[in-house]
Amino acid sequence: MTMLDQTQGLHENATDLGGRGSVSDYIALLKPRVMSLVVFTAAVGLVMAPGNQHPFLSFISILCIAVGGGASGALNMWWDADIDAVMSRTKKRPIPAGKITRQEAFAFGMVLSFGSVLTLGLVANWVAAGLLAFTIFFYVVIYTMWLKRSTPQNIVIGGAAGALPPMVGWAAVTGDVTLVSIALFMITFTWTPPHFWALALVKNGDYQDAGVPMLPVVAGETATRHQIVLYSLLLLPVGMAPYFLGFATAFYGVGSAILGLVFLAYAIRVWKVREGDAARKAAMSLFKFSLFYLMLIFAGLLAENVIGLV
């Protein structure tokens, strides 16, 4: 079956009356795994921000950021239903699986988007709400609808959407954007390309079938490996930036340097090992370590603030 046939199939599904999705299908639309990363990084931004906010309002602020992130996921699935049906990693998602119609996903995503932004504005402040609205807009319109299918730099620029939550968390307390919150943004922004390109090296065929111009599809695997090493090199000082800027201790500085060097070592292995199963394994190892890296970097910042070291 060609992609076009499958797309037509989806449109037939879309004219379906709907109403078949279960609660778990709707939860799947929110991309819970991505949401957990959003919650975690936003919480770190919120905890690090100077100032006092009532714990209940902080909790609701994080909830709004989480729901806003989930809404972006639902709107991404609404738009990308045709290519999701082609790729093995995504073909079981609720829309290609025929459990939820595109219209239902769109309505669900829009209601949650407006609800989360308005509630954050009322609970925290309108700077944070504006940043959350911008995050949703950037992910859905700039990344999903425009960049994803048109340029191999899709995830480099689109990565900004995934990097914004700590800035939103920070702004929920302070009502502003500072060098510190920009540094937190830069960590996830720089981390995103090597993270996704490692996965793209493994799932190259999937992206090729779906016609998504990921870097390995357009520029080839060798060029992608060069880029992975370059971004991993850049990530080393960016990950240490909180220490250089004085809002993390030397303990964090040393820890982030070690983590950055290990990240670089995994990237160099991907660069060196280019053939067969070993190459796939190297790329998957980098992908898995990158998740561990981001979690530890933000956990380190969180721990230093909770313990009161900074």
Added chain:
Amino acid sequence: MNKHNEVLSEEHTKTRRGRSVALAVTLGVLVAMFYVITIVKLGPGVIDRPM
């Protein structure tokens, strides 16, 4: 039976009930949430203010 006179299957009825319960719980949580937000933001004095 739904509004289009289709007889719903047992599974369809079950998922619809699940969605209805989830919506009811969500609405209840929202009401409680906004009540507490109001108290936290305005303080208990909100009920003492001159009308």
